[in-house]
Every structure is written in C-alpha cells, then in structure tokens.
Amino acid sequence: MPVIEAENVSYSYNGGAGFDIFRVKKMNFSIEKNQIIGVIGHTGSGKSTLAQLLNGLIKPTEGKILLNGKNLWEDFSNIREVHFKVGLTFQYPEHQLFKDTVYDDIAFGPINQGLSKQEVNTRVLNAAEFAGISKDILQRSPFDLSGGEKRRTAIAGIIAIDPEVLILDEPTSGLDPIGRREILESIYNYHNKKKNVIIFISHIMEDIAEMCDKVMVLDKGNLEMFDTPMKVFSNSSILSNLGLEVPQITRIMKIVHQRTHTSDETIIKIDDAIRNIIKILDMKRM
Amino acid sequence: MFGIDKLISVKNVSFSAYSEEKGEKQRFILKNINLEIAKGEFVAILGKNGSGKSTLVKHFNGILLPSEGKVLVNGIDTKDEDKLCEIRQKVGMVFQNPDNQIISAIVEEDVAFGPENLGLDREEIIRRVESALKAVGMYDLRKHSTDMLSGGQKQRVAIAGVFAMLPSCIVLDEPTSMLDPQGRKEVINTLVKLNKESGTTIVLITHNTDELVYADRIIAMEAGSIFKDTSLKEIILNIEYSKALGLNSSQCLDLIYKLKGKGIDIPITIDENECINNLAKMIEEDKMCR
Structure with a gap:
C-alpha cells in the first residue's frame, strides 16, 4: 500500500475579481514506502x-490526500496527529529555533506529543545522533552555533517526533559544500536506518x-513528470523549458x-561517469 | 594622502562577541585581518560556515565595528559616526533572502527608497531609478508589484536599490543561495555587467564554485583569518586547499579528482567546456593508439 497518495489535489485561493489563483493543480501521485522522492x-x-x-498545514481546495489509505482531512480534530506523522522542515529552519539550549529545542516536539521524560530523552539523543550533532553542544544556546550546526539542530527537532514521512524543504541552501555533504549524508543514513519516506525539495x-529514487518535476502548480532521476534527466530539453537544468555531470x-x-x-x-569513462577507454584497448 | 585606488582598507582588525553576564570566554570571530580592496575589483570571499565571512563584510560599511584595529572606506574610519551615512552610500549591501529586502509594493518605488533618503531632487531620483533598473534588466517591470516577482527578479531589484545610491562598491552576502538555477544566472550576469560597464567594485560571498569563475581575486577564510588571498587558478590547482575549504562543490572538479584517483591523468579545471574538451581529446587519442 502506498504511504502517501494524492487524488486530484488542487490548492487555490481567490485572486480577486472572481479569479482563482492555483498554486497546485489537479495532482495525482502515489508514493511507496522506503523511498526518497526529489521535488524540483x-x-x-x-x-x-x-x-x-x-x-x-493547508487543506486542499479540491481532491484529497491519503496517508496510509486514510484521508488527512476526514476528521478535522485529527489533523494534529498528521503533523506528527508527516514532519516538515521549512526553508531556513534555523530561523525557527527558539529555546535556550539545543537539547530543549530538539525536545520541544516530543514533549508536545505527550511522551514521558525518559522517552523524550531517548528521542532527543537519537535525533541528535542522526543529525550529526555532537553531545557537547546539546547544552549550548542554539544561537551560538554555526550555520550548519543550527540547520542540523532544526532538522533534529523534526526527526525527534519520529515522523513516518519526512519532508525537507531545501535542507542545504546557504550551507558550504562540506556542510551540505554532511547534511545529505545524515539524511541518507537516517533513511537507510528508518526506511521511511523522505521528500526532498532542492534546486x-x-x-x-545522487539521492533520490524518484523525482517530481513541478511547473506552475502542475506535476509535469514523476519518474526515476535517470528518466527525468534524460529529458534535458523539457527541463530547460521549465527553467531547470540537468546535473553538470550529465551535461559533460x-x-x-x-x-x-x-x-x-x-x-x-x-x-557512473567514472565507470563509463573507464569502460570506453578499456573497450578500445581490446 | 590616502591612495585613491584603495577603496576599502582593513587594518589589523579583530572582532569578538561574547556575553560577560553568562560568564562566557572571549571568542574571536575575526583575528587580525589585513586586507585592501581596490576600486573596480571583483572579489569573491569563500570559506566554511562560521569562518567569519559575513562578519568581515559587515565591517565594510560599519554595520559592525572592529573590536581591535580599524576599517577605512575611501580613507574614512568606519568608527566615525558622523560619516556613517557617507560610508553606507559608498558601500551598499545585498543579503541572502530576497523577501527580506523589498519594502515597497511597486518595483520602481522600492528602488527609489535609497535616493529619496539621500534627499535628492525629484528629477534626479527618477533619473537614477531609471538607470539602475536598466542596469539590472528590470526596467520593463518597473510598474509591477514586487510580490509577484521571482526570487532572481527580487534580488535584482535589491541590487538596483543599492545601485541607485551610486555606490563605489556593492557587497553581496550569498545573494544566490535561495534562488533556482535561472535566478542564479540572472543575478550573476547582472553583477558581471555592473562590474565591467560601470566599474562598480563587487565583493561576493558565495559557496557556488560556478560563480567564482568571474572573480579577479579570491579571498579564502578559515576560522576567522584569511587563509589565502589569490587567484582562482591557484586555489583550484591545489587540491588540498580546495578540499580543506570545502570549495569543491563542482561535479567537474569531483570527476577530475576521481579519475586521477583511478590513474587517469587529466588536467584540473573547473571550466566545464575545458573539462569536456580534455575528456574528448583523451578518448580520441586513446582511439588512435589502438
């Protein structure tokens, strides 16, 4: 059974003068378990x-979203549970850090889930480890940390609620190449251990x-493609029409x-490029 | 007198931040920095998160004042409060988040904000707004609502807002990190144009290796100090430096290093076309040897 499904989902708001502005238009897709889904x-x-x-966080104006086969909005009072099952980190999640210590900030989610002190502690320590936060900074103020550490603290705060689906909205923007690689590795390791669904939005x-099993390509609220990275990045002309590009290595x-x-x-x-080049060189020598 | 071509002069600058109340120890974010930036240069600053890049550039127009040493802009000490307006007019800043920097509902009004606050005549304001919008390629959208713009367009409006103050230097702190590939290209092309055509000094903080190609000079920072102040070529030719600084974000460079690791010798470059030429040449030559 798919973990998340969208059936004819649209989201629009009134743009005045009777016109509706659509942010998402009639999307249909289903995401199987244990996958990393890229969104570009x-x-x-x-x-x-x-x-x-x-x-x-917002309700579709049309259609429905199913989590484990159940409509998210079937029971309005249950929506809080959904936030715990589908964790979302916004862009620049460190802007939402607010507690006195890194520990308290990560613990905020699990405490609000009503867990016991001991469970909260386990969750915090596990999440910190997944996110690559060393123990000695747990008692420091999150505002004294470097950009990469703040980002990891914010991500750990969501991992700590132990979501079934983790959505990361541009988790690496603004980080240096090393910080970027560290975050991606943490996410990858976390995924391998948890086998949960990760939705990874990135430019x-x-x-x-490198990361994803499947890729969604969005344009003006439409789902233009939903396929393997290989298929998606074979279509360089379609992508460039949408203002996107293929990876540098694909171009080269x-x-x-x-x-x-x-x-x-x-x-x-x-x-794959390395293997391919070696193959070409060897093939010719034979 | 002070040399005319030295625009920004950083002398023995250290900067520390700590809270005595909390009993914290003094920590230096910048340590004894010496640096000169001349008029018309295109300088890129790179380094890891937390290496002091943003703290350093905030000294260039007096947003931060050094704990030790001094910073001169056109020969004026940034500690001179009476001259602060003059300094900020000379050195303008553009930040990372396009949404935080737009304050007006209409594009041309946003660009006019700076010149209005300089107390200029109406005609002069109109002239400057017009030329700034043309310089960044946003003139056609001058009557548009700012909230309908893309990220790249917003950043270009922010750059126009600074440019309308006729600064000698524009400092940009990761202006492209929140943008999509197309927005990134728009912003970088605008900077190259302002630098070449108007002679505006550009100081660009970036993590993006592609953007370094345009810089005349690269300042690499590490742990609050300047680690290297040199050309791009020298930095990328040295594998240790680039690895250490986390500069290696380009797949082109990654590919070359990994091929070298497999015993395939190929020249180091971050220029995509050069890399393609080298690879094609290598395969063709291999064909000939057969």
Missing part, C-alpha cells in the same frame, strides 16, 4: 505549497540525482559521448 521546479512552481498540503540537480558526459561517438547512455552520477 522553478521558483513559484508549487513545491512548498505541495509540502504544506502533504503535512496538513541542486546534482544532489537530487552527453557532449563527450556525442563528440567521440562512444555511447548514448545518460549519466547522472559521478561514480
């Missing part, structure tokens, strides 16, 4: 709106290609292949 799209394509719909096509390998007439394979990961 131009600014204003509806990525963040979709994230908020999935987490029950960095290289990260989407495509031109090299064309010029040398060696292969027509789409390459989306660095390691």
Whole structure:
C-alpha cells in the first residue's frame, strides 16, 4: 500500500475579481514506502505549497490526500496527529529555533506529543545522533552555533517526533559544500536506518540525482513528470523549458559521448561517469 | 594622502562577541585581518560556515565595528559616526533572502527608497531609478508589484536599490543561495555587467564554485583569518586547499579528482567546456593508439 497518495489535489485561493489563483493543480501521485522522492521546479512552481498540503498545514481546495489509505482531512480534530506523522522542515529552519539550549529545542516536539521524560530523552539523543550533532553542544544556546550546526539542530527537532514521512524543504541552501555533504549524508543514513519516506525539495540537480529514487518535476502548480532521476534527466530539453537544468555531470558526459561517438547512455552520477569513462577507454584497448 | 585606488582598507582588525553576564570566554570571530580592496575589483570571499565571512563584510560599511584595529572606506574610519551615512552610500549591501529586502509594493518605488533618503531632487531620483533598473534588466517591470516577482527578479531589484545610491562598491552576502538555477544566472550576469560597464567594485560571498569563475581575486577564510588571498587558478590547482575549504562543490572538479584517483591523468579545471574538451581529446587519442 502506498504511504502517501494524492487524488486530484488542487490548492487555490481567490485572486480577486472572481479569479482563482492555483498554486497546485489537479495532482495525482502515489508514493511507496522506503523511498526518497526529489521535488524540483522553478521558483513559484508549487513545491512548498505541495509540502504544506502533504503535512496538513493547508487543506486542499479540491481532491484529497491519503496517508496510509486514510484521508488527512476526514476528521478535522485529527489533523494534529498528521503533523506528527508527516514532519516538515521549512526553508531556513534555523530561523525557527527558539529555546535556550539545543537539547530543549530538539525536545520541544516530543514533549508536545505527550511522551514521558525518559522517552523524550531517548528521542532527543537519537535525533541528535542522526543529525550529526555532537553531545557537547546539546547544552549550548542554539544561537551560538554555526550555520550548519543550527540547520542540523532544526532538522533534529523534526526527526525527534519520529515522523513516518519526512519532508525537507531545501535542507542545504546557504550551507558550504562540506556542510551540505554532511547534511545529505545524515539524511541518507537516517533513511537507510528508518526506511521511511523522505521528500526532498532542492534546486541542486546534482544532489537530487545522487539521492533520490524518484523525482517530481513541478511547473506552475502542475506535476509535469514523476519518474526515476535517470528518466527525468534524460529529458534535458523539457527541463530547460521549465527553467531547470540537468546535473553538470550529465551535461559533460552527453557532449563527450556525442563528440567521440562512444555511447548514448545518460549519466547522472559521478561514480557512473567514472565507470563509463573507464569502460570506453578499456573497450578500445581490446 | 590616502591612495585613491584603495577603496576599502582593513587594518589589523579583530572582532569578538561574547556575553560577560553568562560568564562566557572571549571568542574571536575575526583575528587580525589585513586586507585592501581596490576600486573596480571583483572579489569573491569563500570559506566554511562560521569562518567569519559575513562578519568581515559587515565591517565594510560599519554595520559592525572592529573590536581591535580599524576599517577605512575611501580613507574614512568606519568608527566615525558622523560619516556613517557617507560610508553606507559608498558601500551598499545585498543579503541572502530576497523577501527580506523589498519594502515597497511597486518595483520602481522600492528602488527609489535609497535616493529619496539621500534627499535628492525629484528629477534626479527618477533619473537614477531609471538607470539602475536598466542596469539590472528590470526596467520593463518597473510598474509591477514586487510580490509577484521571482526570487532572481527580487534580488535584482535589491541590487538596483543599492545601485541607485551610486555606490563605489556593492557587497553581496550569498545573494544566490535561495534562488533556482535561472535566478542564479540572472543575478550573476547582472553583477558581471555592473562590474565591467560601470566599474562598480563587487565583493561576493558565495559557496557556488560556478560563480567564482568571474572573480579577479579570491579571498579564502578559515576560522576567522584569511587563509589565502589569490587567484582562482591557484586555489583550484591545489587540491588540498580546495578540499580543506570545502570549495569543491563542482561535479567537474569531483570527476577530475576521481579519475586521477583511478590513474587517469587529466588536467584540473573547473571550466566545464575545458573539462569536456580534455575528456574528448583523451578518448580520441586513446582511439588512435589502438
């Protein structure tokens, strides 16, 4: 059974003069368990709106979203539970840090879930470990930390509620390349251990290609494509019409292949490129 | 007298922040920085999160004042409160988040905010707004509502707002990190244009390796100090520096290093086309040897 499904989901608001402005238009998809789903799209394509719909922060104006087969909005009083099952980190989640210590900030979610002190403690320590936060900073003020540490603290706060689905809205923007890699590795390890669904919104096509099992391509509120990264990034002309691009490695390998007439394979990961180049060189020596 | 080409001069600057009440120990965010930036330069500053990049550039127009040492802008000490307006007019800032920097509902009104506050004549304000909007390629959208713009467009409006003050220097703290690929290109092309055509000094903080290509000079920071002050070429040719600084975000560079690791020798570059040429050449030559 799919973990999350969207059936004809639209979200619009009244733009005045009787016109409705659509942020999300008639989307249909289903996400199976244990997958990392990438979401890409131009600014204003509806990525963040979709994230908020999935987490029950806003209600679809049409259609329904099913979590484990059950409509999110079937029972309005139950929507708080949905926030705990579908965790969402906003862009720049560190702007929402507010407690005196890193520990208290991570503990905020589990405490509000009504867990015992001991359970809260276990959750906090586990979440901190997943997010790569060292024990010695748990008692420091979150405002004294570096950008990368703040980001990890904020992400740990969501991991601590132990969500079935974790939505990360541009988790690496503004981080240096090392910080970026560390966050991605933590997310990947967390996913491998938890086997939960992760929805990963990013503008960095290289990260989407390396991380994701499937990719959603959004444009003006429409779901244009929902396929494997390989299929999505084979369509470079469609992507560029949508203001997006393919990973750098895909671009490089495509031109090299064309010029040398060696292969027509789409390459989306660095390691595949290396294997491909070695294969081309060896093949010719034989 | 002070040399005319030195726009910003940082002399022995240290900066520390700590709370005595909480009994914290003094921690230095910047340690003994010496730096000069000349008119017309395009300087990129890079380094890890927490290395002091943002703290350093906030000294360039007196948002922060040094705990030790001094910063001169056009020969004026940033500690001179009476001259602060003059300094901020010379050195303008653009920040990361496009939404935090737009204050008016209409594009041209937003750009006019700075010049209005300089107390200029109406005609002069109109002239400056017009030329600033043309410089960033937003003139056609001058009557548009600011909240309908894309991130890249908003950043360009923010740049126009600074440019309308006729600054000698624009400092940008990761202006592209919240933008999509197209928005990133728009902003960077605008900066290159302002630098080349108007001679505006650009100081750009960035993590994006692609954007470093345009800089004449790279200042690499680590733990509050300047680690390297050099050209891009020198930095990327040295694998240790770039790895250490977390500069290596380009797949092009990653590919080259990994091929080298497999014993395939190929020249180091971050220029995509050069990398393609080198790879194609290598495969062709291999064909010939066969």
